[in-house]
Amino acid sequence: MAHDPHAALPRRTAATALPEDRGESPFSDYKVAYTPTQAVAEANRCLFCSDAPCMNACPTHIDVAQFIRKIGSGNDRGSAKTILDANILGMSCARVCPVETLCVGACVYNTLGHPPIQIGRLQRYVTDRALHENWQFYKAGPDSGKKVALIGAGPASLACAHNLRRFGHACTIFEKREVVGGLNTTGVAPYKMKSDASLHEVEWLLQIGGIDVRTGVEAGRDITLEQLEAEYDAVFFGAGLGADSRLGVAGEDLPGVDGAVAWIERMKLAPVDLSGVRHALVIGGGNTAMDCMRELLGLKVPNVTLVYRGTQAGMPGYAHEWKAAQVLGAKAHWQAVPVAFEGQGRVQRAVLGLLDANKQPTGERVTVDADLVLMAIGQGKIGDMLASLSGIRIAKGVVQADERGYTGRPKWYVGGDARNGGKEVVNAAAEGQQAAHAIHESFGK
Ligand SMILES: Cc1cc2nc3c(=O)[nH]c(=O)nc-3n(C[C@H](O)[C@H](O)[C@H](O)COP(=O)(O)OP(=O)(O)OC[C@H]3O[C@@H](n4cnc5c(N)ncnc54)[C@H](O)[C@@H]3O)c2cc1C
Ligand code: SF4
Numbered sequence: 001m002a003h004d005p006h007a008a009l010p011r012r013t014a015a016t017a018l019p020e021d022r023g024e025s026p027f028s029d030y031k032v033a034y035t036p037t038q039a040v041a042e043a044n045r046c047l048f049c050s051d052a053p054c055m056n057a058c059p060t061h062i063d064v065a066q067f068i069r070k071i072g073s074g075n076d077r078g079s080a081k082t083i084l085d086a087n088i089l090g091m092s093c094a095r096v097c098p099v100e101t102l103c104v105g106a107c108v109y110n111t112l113g114h115p116p117i118q119i120g121r122l123q124r125y126v127t128d129r130a131l132h133e134n135w136q137f138y139k140a141g142p143d144s145g146k147k148v149a150l151i152g153a154g155p156a157s158l159a160c161a162h163n164l165r166r167f168g169h170a171c172t173i174f175e176k177r178e179v180v181g182g183l184n185t186t187g188v189a190p191y192k193m194k195s196d197a198s199l200h201e202v203e204w205l206l207q208i209g210g211i212d213v214r215t216g217v218e219a220g221r222d223i224t225l226e227q228l229e230a231e232y233d234a235v236f237f238g239a240g241l242g243a244d245s246r247l248g249v250a251g252e253d254l255p256g257v258d259g260a261v262a263w264i265e266r267m268k269l270a271p272v273d274l275s276g277v278r279h280a281l282v283i284g285g286g287n288t289a290m291d292c293m294r295e296l297l298g299l300k301v302p303n304v305t306l307v308y309r310g311t312q313a314g315m316p317g318y319a320h321e322w323k324a325a326q327v328l329g330a331k332a333h334w335q336a337v338p339v340a341f342e343g344q345g346r347v348q349r350a351v352l353g354l355l356d357a358n359k360q361p362t363g364e365r366v367t368v369d370a371d372l373v374l375m376a377i378g379q380g381k382i383g384d385m386l387a388s389l390s391g392i393r394i395a396k397g398v399v400q401a402d403e404r405g406y407t408g409r410p411k412w413y414v415g416g417d418a419r420n421g422g423k424e425v426v427n428a429a430a431e432g433q434q435a436a437h438a439i440h441e442s443f444g445k
Contacts, residue, residue, distance in 0.1 A: 027295075027298055059424075060429055067080075071126060089184075092425060094127050096425050138162070148439060156416025190267075220385050243379065245259075276371065284306075339353040
């Protein structure tokens with residue numbers, strides 16, 4: 001294996017232990033796992049369509065009909081391999097993918113007036129087995145003598161690194177946090193997947209060997225981009241998005257007003273005390289806002305209200321997520337934005353400005369109780385941290401690249417949220433994998 005120029009930097013490949021009493025612990029899975037009998041029964045409903053639309057709907061193009069057929073014939077191991085060959089993050093994707101808008105949404109049964117095949121639950125059934133029984137299908141390729149640095153230990157870099165190892169290239173992942181897995185560990189709603197499941201997946205895939213993970217190392221601060229470029233044969237930028245965006249209104253710095261993604265991370269990794277919270281507001285209308293609504297209601301906050309500047313019909317969050325939040329008691333102020341937060345020592349009220357159908361202020365204001373406010377209005381883009389590298393184009397903080405993740409500057413590749421501006425885990429996995437193939441080809445192997 002190649003010489004290690006960063007032996008002095010922190011190194012941790014094992015998952016960091018998480019406290020048992022973290023905020024996410026009380027949540028149970030909202031889609032219960034299949035028993036073997038249920039899995040086989042559901043698999044046997046599949047029509048095994050040729051040119052299956054479910055496969056085309058998946059960004060990683062998992063051969064859905066094939067893996068389902070294998071479950072039906074009792075070949076769970078073969079089924080898991082079919083999934084993982086296409087997407088090494090098949091376990092987490094089975095739980096977190098918005099299947100209603102991807103594979104399940106494309107299933108032909110939707111057009112036949114029958115319930116679509118539960119592809120995500122079938123995928124979960126076999127990939128859970130693969131992880132829990134530690135089925136290992138992949139070996140690192142013969143040592144190529146090439147080494148690749150990857151920035152961030154989220155889905156994009158993990159998928160990229162695993163694919164690179166199969167080609168025999170040495171990988172070092174630099175992760176600024178103490179935990180690995182990116183938003184799979186720190187962001188995904190706990191009723192879909194808890195942080196320990198994400199860490200388990202990372203540990204499982206690292207068993208391929210030769211992926212050195214350095215946690216607590218921030219690229220651009222603890223190690224410069226120029227160093228990475230000089231010392232590695234390629235660099236993959238998989239650093240995701242930045243901090244929660246802010247509105248810039250009065251009182252936003254009061255304790256109790258928090259960024260949604262920052263709050264979710266704390267709730268997933270550590271205990272949270274919501275005993276004093278009676279009125280929570282979630283600002284925004286996207287999927288992070290939907291998750292916050294369901295999380296706060298699941299944690300028994302009595303009044304949880306969404307504040308969105310548009311109408312329910314115009315909300316970018318998935319309708320099925322909003323429906324699920326409503327079942328739990330979610331309320332909403334439509335066509336409203338906070339114009340100030342007020343309180344003595346911490347937030348107690350929010351002043352909302354009302355908007356018309358064109359999202360213009362009507363001049364009317366209402367004041368509502370609020371002892372917790374989560375701002376779910378987007379995350380900043382961090383591509384500008386590559387601005388010093390000539391040849392890399394950045395548009396509104398998003399790193400520009402060709403369809404395989406090459407940035408135009410020799411050695412530099414990008415994938416995941418940093419490239420697509422913020423999509424889903426499965427897109428990050430697909431882009432990480434594409435970049436691995438592009439990097440491998442650039443080595444002329
Ligand atoms: C609240 C929330 C819920 C979500 N829920 C879902 C869901 O249910 N389903 C779904 O499919 N998608 C979901 N997503 C989106 C999904 O999580 C992302 O699309 C996916 O994680 C992107 O992967 P990534 O590897 O590009 O980035 P990330 O997962 O963000 O990983 C990037 C990693 O890079 C690290 N990093 C950043 N800067 C540096 C640096 N300078 N040096 C070293 N390390 C650095 C970060 O700490 C992080 O670990 C959700 C997103 C959010 C915010
Ligand atoms: S579209 Fe539905 S029925 Fe056809 S192969 Fe895919 S899951 Fe099976």
